[in-house]
Amino acid sequence: MAAACAPNISPDSYAVGSVGQVNRTVRGVIISARPVAIGGTQSGLGAGAGAVAGGAAGSMIGGNVQTNIIGAVGGAVVGGIAGAMIEESATRQTGIEYVVQTENGALLTVVQGSTPALSVKDRVLVIYGSRSRVVPDPT
Known part of the structure; x- marks a missing residue:
């Protein structure tokens, strides 16, 4: 029952409050990807x-x-x-920590769910928002 209460950390899902918000997006390349443990909830x-x-x-x-x-x-x-x-x-989960080098040379780190998995050297978009995410660059 408690597992059903685990927060959704997938980059493919949005909270209803995020719909219609404008977010800044930058292009980059993944230079590091490693699995990380995401601590479980303690809601009481x-x-x-x-x-x-x-x-x-x-x-x-x-x-x-x-x-x-x-x-x-x-x-x-x-x-x-x-x-x-x-x-x-x-409610403990496994995620991926991505380090992305943007086109202007800046390094950004985002932790998110492990699916869909991205690899080192993949071209990606980093979407800034209340919950940032890394997604494949379709271009």
């Missing part, structure tokens, strides 16, 4: 769900109210930590 949803589940399970421990409360609190803490770790792990 995993921790919250884990705390609720852990608290419910922990409250079943023991035979009196005091033991049930202690079990619920302990279960909530452990469940929250486990839920946060699961969310971060499930």
Whole structure:
């Protein structure tokens, strides 16, 4: 479930708020491409769900109210930590770090999703915006 919450890092997708915006674009050539790990999200949803589940399970421990409360609190803490770790792990992704040399000699670095993959010496367009991206140059 948490994997479905992973942010879309593909250069082929745009947020609805980006539609109609004008972005600056420069031509260049990829001089370096390497895989990188992109850390997962920590939205708090995993921790919250884990705390609720852990608290419910922990409250079943023991035979009196005091033991049930202690079990619920302990279960909530452990469940929250486990839920946060699961969310971060499930939303971790692999991307590509591209270093592009522009036509005027400047170097730009952009990290994005690994598909579509581009290679060293490919001619590309670097699109500046709230989320920059590197795409093949069709010319």
